[in-house]
Amino acid sequence: MANKGRLIIISGPSGAGKGTICYELIKRMPELIVSRSVTTRPPRTNEQKNRSYLFVSQAEFLSMVQNNELLEYDHHFEHFYGTPRKFVEDMLKFGKDVILEIDVKGALQVKQNFPDSMLFFVEAPSEQALYDRLKKRGTETEEKIQIRMARSRLELAQKNKYDYCILNDSLERAVGEIMDILKK
Numbered sequence: 001m002a003n004k005g006r007l008i009i010i011s012g013p014s015g016a017g018k019g020t021i022c023y024e025l026i027k028r029m030p031e032l033i034v035s036r037s038v039t040t041r042p043p044r045t046n047e048q049k050n051r052s053y054l055f056v057s058q059a060e061f062l063s064m065v066q067n068n069e070l071l072e073y074d075h076h077f078e079h080f081y082g083t084p085r086k087f088v089e090d091m092l093k094f095g096k097d098v099i100l101e102i103d104v105k106g107a108l109q110v111k112q113n114f115p116d117s118m119l120f121f122v123e124a125p126s127e128q129a130l131y132d133r134l135k136k137r138g139t140e141t142e143e144k145i146q147i148r149m150a151r152s153r154l155e156l157a158q159k160n161k162y163d164y165c166i167l168n169d170s171l172e173r174a175v176g177e178i179m180d181i182l183k184k
């Protein structure tokens with residue numbers, strides 16, 4: 001059965017602005033659906049439990065993997081992250097466009113199974129800007145920021161595998177660029 005909705009994947013270094021962009025996109029295009037990932041990472045203090053993510057134990061996550069309940073998953077920053085399959089597949093069948101905000105490895109796994117998915121890579125204007133955004137967000141220790149910065153270099157090296165690279169210099173401009181592409 002052909003899917004009717006589009007799968008829109010947003011990746012990029014931690015701190016590049018993916019979450020902020022998704023928030024702005026759904027404000028302006030309320031017909032878009034954002035998939036909620038499942039993770040073993042503990043909630044941050046400003047994260048309402050089970051709103052931004054479904055927070056689960058490692059045993060619960062591994063059971064979801066075994067039962068083929070995840071469309072894709074990856075292990076990074078010492079935790080598992082994955083996309084619940086049923087919700088996404090149901091929404092696509094209903095004709096909804098679904099956004100996945102996931103890392104590069106997960107995005108490329110999804111592209112293999114859904115070749116028509118639209119891959120967006122979001123990047124900050126510079127390494128310094130990325131560091132400043134992570135620092136300002138205040139959710140990670142300096143050590144964890146450094147781990148995220150190191151991973152950002154690996155992710156940036158794969159941006160040529162994406163359909164669209166979006167420079168998140170001005171939020172307004174970046175969101176506008178993505179909206180223009182989606183509306184084409």
Ligand code: ADP
Binds near residue numbers: 013020021133136
């Ligand atoms: P990600 O989801 O990619 O990890 P966030 O959306 O959490 O990144 O953004 C990281 C920080 O950068 C947040 O504090 C956010 O407010 C800020 N930010 C996002 N986009 C911009 C921008 N264009 N200019 C300046 N700061 C931004």
Ligand code: 5GP
Binds near residue numbers: 041
């Ligand atoms: P954070 O811990 O900052 O919320 O997310 C860390 C990284 O995990 C980000 O790059 C984010 O895109 C990625 N991520 C979040 N959810 C998923 C998911 O469901 N699958 C994969 N593969 N990565 C995810």
